Amino acid sequence: xxxxxxxxxxxxxxxxxxxxxxxxxxxxxxxxxxxxxxxxxxxxxxxxxxxxxxxxxxxxxxxxxxxxxxxxxxxxxxxxxxxxxxxxxxxxxxxxxxxxxxxxxxxxxxxxxxxxxxxxxxxxxxxxxxxxxxxxxxxxxxxxxxxxxxxxxxxxxxxxxxxxxxxxxxxxxxxxxxxxxxxxxxxxxxxxxxxxxxxxxxxxxxxxxx
Numbered sequence: 001x002x003x004x005x006x007x008x009x010x011x012x013x014x015x016x017x018x019x020x021x022x023x024x025x026x027x028x029x030x031x032x033x034x035x036x037x038x039x040x041x042x043x044x045x046x047x048x049x050x051x052x053x054x055x056x057x058x059x060x061x062x063x064x065x066x067x068x069x070x071x072x073x074x075x076x077x078x079x080x081x082x083x084x085x086x087x088x089x090x091x092x093x094x095x096x097x098x099x100x101x102x103x104x105x106x107x108x109x110x111x112x113x114x115x116x117x118x119x120x121x122x123x124x125x126x127x128x129x130x131x132x133x134x135x136x137x138x139x140x141x142x143x144x145x146x147x148x149x150x151x152x153x154x155x156x157x158x159x160x161x162x163x164x165x166x167x168x169x170x171x172x173x174x175x176x177x178x179x180x181x182x183x184x185x186x187x188x189x190x191x192x193x194x195x196x197x198x199x200x201x202x203x204x205x206x207x208x209x210x
């Protein structure tokens with residue numbers, strides 16, 4: 001018996017129920033406001049923002065994506081300040097080279113969201129927010145938002161073509177994670193390695209399809 005790939009994938013990404021309506025894929029936008037605010041803090045303080053400046057001018061005004069990145073990936077303004085001090089060139093490159101590219105990728109996001117909405121017409125398409133963290137994650141997701149860690153993804157993508165390709169991949173991959181139940185001791189079950197392999201493998205398969 002042959003099972004179509006969309007049907008197989010739908011079975012593998014059983015989701016949490018939500019009362020929200022799905023986002024129109026043609027209206028999807030890339031929110032770079034947190035990354036832009038970080039850029040201002042970074043350059044206004046000679047590429048050496050203090051812990052207090054980062055806290056007051058960046059983290060205290062965080063959107064949902066940046067708040068999620070902070071809570072799950074780097075924790076404190078001090079950790080971010082130390083990461084910047086270790087590698088200011090990484091942050092400069094992310095702002096000057098990769099942020100303008102990310103800002104131009106709206107049409108790519110919308111085309112990917114059209115494909116995803118065709119595969120999963122009842123799922124909620126998350127907002128996309130580009131943020132800057134402490135070099136600990138290129139992307140994370142929750143049911144409402146997918147978050148791009150600009151400095152991490154940029155550092156791993158030395159050319160414009162590579163960065164654009166990486167963004168397209170993350171737009172699809174992280175969206176699938178937003179459809180999936182979160183992983184914890186309960187959902188990992190008795191075979192956490194298999195569960196993690198399926199969790200990431202399904203996201204990779206869908207990203208390849210779209």
